[in-house]
Amino acid sequence: MGLRVAVFASGGGSNFQALVERARQYRVVLLVCNRPQAGVLDRAEKLDIPSHILSPRIFGSETSYVDAVLDLLHKENIDLIALAGYLSKVPSRIIGAFQGRILNIHPALLPRFGGKGFYGSRVHKAVLEAKETSSGATVHFVDEEYDTGPILLQKKVPVHADDTSDSLAARVLSVEHQLFPEAIHLIAQGRVRIQNRRVTIIPHTDDH
Numbered sequence: 368m369g370l371r372v373a374v375f376a377s378g379g380g381s382n383f384q385a386l387v388e389r390a391r392q393y394r395v396v397l398l399v400c401n402r403p404q405a406g407v408l409d410r411a412e413k414l415d416i417p418s419h420i421l422s423p424r425i426f427g428s429e430t431s432y433v434d435a436v437l438d439l440l441h442k443e444n445i446d447l448i449a450l451a452g453y454l455s456k457v458p459s460r461i462i463g464a465f466q467g468r469i470l471n472i473h474p475a476l477l478p479r480f481g482g483k484g485f486y487g488s489r490v491h492k493a494v495l496e497a498k499e500t501s502s503g504a505t506v507h508f509v510d511e512e513y514d515t516g517p518i519l520l521q522k523k524v525p526v527h528a529d530d531t532s533d534s535l536a537a538r539v540l541s542v543e544h545q546l547f548p549e550a551i552h553l554i555a556q557g558r559v560r561i562q563n564r565r566v567t568i569i570p571h572t573d574d575h
């Protein structure tokens with residue numbers, strides 16, 4: 368059956384859907400969403416994945432929210448958390464409980480165009496304003512800061528002279544949809560090591 372994955376998302380959920388549909392050696396067991404109107408909730412219903420709307424605002428305090436999230440993750444025996452367009456900082460108690468087991472996808476080539484405030488279309492607008500000729504997507508482990516954790520996979524895409532932030536976002540998203548499942552498969556195959564904040568991918572052998 369492989370790894371049991373919880374996806375955290377706040378938006379349209381195209382990465383959530385790709386993670387569900389492309390899963391082979393892991394299984395997306397549940398969705399945690401922090402916005403009751405998010406499009407990802409409809410996708411979860413169609414894909415028959417249980418969703419949970421959880422946020423500090425709903426619980427009235429950060430402490431009871433974190434307690435509820437941790438209860439859920441432990442009850443469902445979650446091995447890995449995948450942040451797929453999750454637009455809140457993950458509380459440090461959750462990061463501590465899932466050390467080295469939280470991945471995030473970011474729509475640029477980190478460490479460039481990352482950090483607080485760099486999310487969604489803001490990232491693509493900044494890339495266009497900087498007149499970059501390439502951008503891309505990054506899957507990285509999550510630490511206590513925004514977008515600074517060890518990088519697992521990156522893939523470049525070209526930026527075209529006539530790109531808008533929407534056209535660039537679409538090109539980057541199609542790469543994200545392939546890169547995020549690939550990253551989780553590497554972990555499911557036991558081929559990822561982190562040492563001194565550096566990631567090593569162990570080459571594929573017939574034993575895996």
Ligand code: GAR
Binds near residue numbers: 378381382383540
């Ligand atoms: C994706 O492009 C993801 O990389 C980005 O939000 C989008 C969510 O799209 N995440 C960030 O910017 C995090 N800093 P989706 O809801 O269709 O998966």
